Amino acid sequence: MKEQEYRKKKNDPSLKLFVVLAKAYRAVTDLSNADIVRYGLNPTEFAVLELLYHQGDQPLQKIGERILLASGSITYVVDKLEKKGYLERKPCPNDRRVIYGAITEKGTELLNEIFPEHWAKIEQIMSGLTDEEKEQAIDLLKKLGIHARNFDENQKN
Numbered sequence: 001m002k003e004q005e006y007r008k009k010k011n012d013p014s015l016k017l018f019v020v021l022a023k024a025y026r027a028v029t030d031l032s033n034a035d036i037v038r039y040g041l042n043p044t045e046f047a048v049l050e051l052l053y054h055q056g057d058q059p060l061q062k063i064g065e066r067i068l069l070a071s072g073s074i075t076y077v078v079d080k081l082e083k084k085g086y087l088e089r090k091p092c093p094n095d096r097r098v099i100y101g102a103i104t105e106k107g108t109e110l111l112n113e114i115f116p117e118h119w120a121k122i123e124q125i126m127s128g129l130t131d132e133e134k135e136q137a138i139d140l141l142k143k144l145g146i147h148a149r150n151f152d153e154n155q156k157n
Helices: 003-011 014-037 043-055 060-066 071-083 105-128 131-156
Strands: 087-091 099-103
Touching: 014 043, 014 105, 043 060, 043 071, 043 087, 043 099, 043 105, 060 071, 060 099, 071 087, 099 105
Parallel strands: none
Antiparallel strands: 087 099
16 A cells, blocks of 8 residues: 555544444443343343333244344244243234244333333433434434445445
């Protein structure tokens, strides 16, 4: 690489943004996950229960898509939650190939107890930004995510 090209690239903030974004994500996720673990759940189990708590019964395949989990892994997580009594499988009345995950009464009671505390923890973690800065960050990260998704799709074509 020629020195002039190197200097131009060195002044490009793209790599720095990537590193800062990755470090911020890691720091926030580590704090959130530590909060979740104290309730006896791992982050994936919590994500499944939270989805069912807020969105109602979901086809198992859709749960995996919604929380970005591979289909083989969703079965394992659902099995664990079912053994703990927090989730049950329900067959779809219209299509016997489809199985729904449904939060149980015990799971609902657990989320009723822990979700407000977890939300408060998330608010504390995010309190390093003002509400206006949070809205700006949301807009910018959405824009970046959409661009990255479109970039990936354009690379395939």
